[in-house]
């Protein structure tokens with residue numbers, strides 16, 4: 471077991487060191503997918519979450535409950551659902567998006583948006599409670615207050631983005647189904663890992679997993695540095 | 705003129721039951737009473753941030769209302785940006801000048817670029833009050849606006865408020881625990897006891913000769 475892990479680390483650094491073109495391609499596809507998925511999920515999910523977070527009416531709890539339940543959407547089920555929609559006989563079959571990075575992004579946006587919205591709601595709601603009276607006291611309108619509550623939660627929103635990105639990078643179920651793990655086209659880190667595992671190449675699979683973690687680590691370091699800079703400026 | 709007839713209860717408990725309270729335009733009303741007597745509840749309902757049963761009737765159009773909650777809040781941005789919150793889409797430059805002038809009056813000039821979250825309790829309270837001074841309100845509701853300030857800051861804030869009152873002539877409801885402050889700032893006193901208006905009238909007169917036992921007791925401990 472340990473020899474496998476050691477070999478995996480060695481392989482991971484060797485792969486990165488030698489500038490393996492196939493690896494670079496897979497990493498590039500992964501980033502292309504994940505940066506888009508996480509960005510679109512934020513663009514849709516944050517406004518929804520912020521809006522629900524500043525709503526105060528009897529049906530609100532039900533909406534929050536639905537949101538939180540959707541956070542647990544099974545990736546494979548979303549994959550199948552999107553597959554059925556976009557496959558040749560599906561309603562959107564004509565778009566010809568099957569087995570494309572675009573469709574992987576669509577599936578992941580469906581998967582991740584509820585998570586973003588749920589986290590946003592959880593952060594914005596108490597921020598809204600804390601500021602609500604003071605904001606009303608100077609005559610600020612609802613939309614303005616929603617923005618301000620999101621501003622109060624900006625560090626949680628950064629964390630939410632990082633989580634969205636990490637989830638996208640690490641997700642395999644949906645992208646495998648709608649992307650098909652096609653070499654030079656839709657192969658990403660996770661589907662490559664799964665493939666190598668299926669072929670019994672454990673240490674290579676693990677090595678790819680290590681590289682994937684390093685990508686997530688890299689983004690987190692960038693975010694931490696940016697946050698520290700932001701805090702210092704004030 | 706504003707006529708207030710409101711009731712508020714949480715479960716079985718009635719925390720505010722004001723049958724008829726009249727506020728004359730341009731007059732300053734101090735609200736006093738022990739903890740839990742319903743002062744903040746009254747302020748919130750009048751400010752429109754809390755719903756109660758009953759009505760608030762205005763003789764004319766509902767006035768532009770400014771409200772400072774008991775717990776002051778600093779928005780996560782610079783002091784200047786805090787001041788400009790109500791003026792997002794108006795001529796920024798002119799308002800910025802005004803903002804800085806007001807912050808200076810409150811002794812916050814050195815901090816204007818700082819993030820408001822870093823302010824102390826007293827400073828946050830000054831900022832919350834300063835933020836209200838950015839606008840001219842027809843009705844101003846202040847819930848213990850100087851409770852966290854030191855003696856000098858209280859004096860300063862009262863001077864700024866008085867200037868504002870003279871210039872803008874708003875109807876004012878100011879909740880305070882200090883009879884001295886009520887005397888300095890207000891024309892009329894509203895004394896609440898267990899959610900009801902126990903007594904109301906000119907400040908000086910009520911303090912000199914309190915009619916109710918409750919006010920008598922209240923003043924003897926608080927003066």
Ligand SMILES: Nc1ncnc2c1ncn2[C@@H]1O[C@H](COP(=O)(O)OP(=O)(O)O)[C@@H](O)[C@H]1O
Pocket residue numbers: 714719737738739740741742743744745746
């Ligand atoms: N959300 C609430 N639920 C239950 N009781 C409340 C709530 N808000 C206020 N109260 C009660 O109402 C009473 C009046 O509160 P308040 O108006 O804040 O008093 P104060 O005169 O000290 O400002 C208090 O006893 C308080 O505990």
Ligand SMILES: [Mg+2]
Pocket residue numbers: 743744745774
């Ligand atoms: Mg109070």
